[in-house]
Amino acid sequence: MQAKIIDGKLVAAQLRSEIKNETAELAGRGIVPGLAVILVGDDPASRSYVAGKEKACRENGLYSRDYRLDENCSQSELLELIQKLNADTEIHGILVQLPLPEHIDSDRIIQAISPEKDVDGFHPVSLGNMMLGQEAFLPCTPHGIIQLLKSIDVSPQGKHCVIVGRSNIVGKPLANLLMQKSDLGNATVTVCHSRTPDIARHTREADIVIAAAGRPGMIGPDMIKEGAVVIDVGVNRVEDSSRKRGYRLVGDVDFEAVSSKASFITPVPGGVGPMTITMLLWNTLQSAKRSIPRT
Numbered sequence: 001m002q003a004k005i006i007d008g009k010l011v012a013a014q015l016r017s018e019i020k021n022e023t024a025e026l027a028g029r030g031i032v033p034g035l036a037v038i039l040v041g042d043d044p045a046s047r048s049y050v051a052g053k054e055k056a057c058r059e060n061g062l063y064s065r066d067y068r069l070d071e072n073c074s075q076s077e078l079l080e081l082i083q084k085l086n087a088d089t090e091i092h093g094i095l096v097q098l099p100l101p102e103h104i105d106s107d108r109i110i111q112a113i114s115p116e117k118d119v120d121g122f123h124p125v126s127l128g129n130m131m132l133g134q135e136a137f138l139p140c141t142p143h144g145i146i147q148l149l150k151s152i153d154v155s156p157q158g159k160h161c162v163i164v165g166r167s168n169i170v171g172k173p174l175a176n177l178l179m180q181k182s183d184l185g186n187a188t189v190t191v192c193h194s195r196t197p198d199i200a201r202h203t204r205e206a207d208i209v210i211a212a213a214g215r216p217g218m219i220g221p222d223m224i225k226e227g228a229v230v231i232d233v234g235v236n237r238v239e240d241s242s243r244k245r246g247y248r249l250v251g252d253v254d255f256e257a258v259s260s261k262a263s264f265i266t267p268v269p270g271g272v273g274p275m276t277i278t279m280l281l282w283n284t285l286q287s288a289k290r291s292i293p294r295t
């Protein structure tokens, strides 16, 4: 079987055009959705993600304000900034780019963000509500993956989904969404991780494999059932002197080899990544809509 490529850029563009229209409509009523992006230090990968987020805001009519803090800034400085933004009526979403430097307690920082502005969906209140099936900001990457499956008309319902990776930002919340009692859930979910003895034994049984381990090329064709759907969340930089930037991005999946076995596969770049940013815009728009006083 030769897999069809899931074009994340295209799916993202379709959603973004809806977001752009709704944003314009809201702006006509005097509310411009606003996102504050906080970057601590100058990790090159983080810087490029943050630039991508700001560009996406600009292109779709959202307001973005960016804060660059020194690598050595104190935790209390960061907490003060968050408190200020929690109270800022021009700002509907606050994103603190992760990872943070060692001396800062990320959990503490995430908890300081008002749940009403937690457009990353990382706050315990957001995650708790999500887990309970209540209205919540959904974490952007898992939500984007759900939208990609929807775009190819593959319902997770009754399927066996195997997730490789148990991070708080992808694996854990995605497992939750996929097993949710809902039209976009109802799957049977297995989560594998670094302490799973034989990951291939699980992935080979999967109708849908989601690779989110952060290990380049770890998912090979021998780990995939013929006709499975393969979603690659990995964004790994590998050195490549033939590229302008000096590196290229590769996923956790051996794309070429797995393509001849899967029914659908996401590329890296151009798969999950563009969806992550799109769902961030989506959450910021929803937050702005909720800020309208109901009369």
Ligand SMILES: Nc1nc(=O)c2c([nH]1)NC[C@@H]1CN(c3ccc(C(=O)N[C@@H](CCC(=O)O)C(=O)O)cc3)C=[N+]21
Binding pocket: 048, 049, 052, 095, 096, 097, 098, 099, 120, 140, 235, 249, 268, 269, 270, 271, 272, 273, 274, 276, 277
């Ligand atoms: N608070 C926080 N929220 C995040 O959402 C968050 C974070 N911290 N820390 C890092 C990860 C990673 N992440 C990506 C977003 C977009 C692409 C993306 O657009 N990738 C493009 C390629 C971009 C390029 O070429 O460099 C693609 O896959 O096509 C990738 C990765 C968000 N993250």
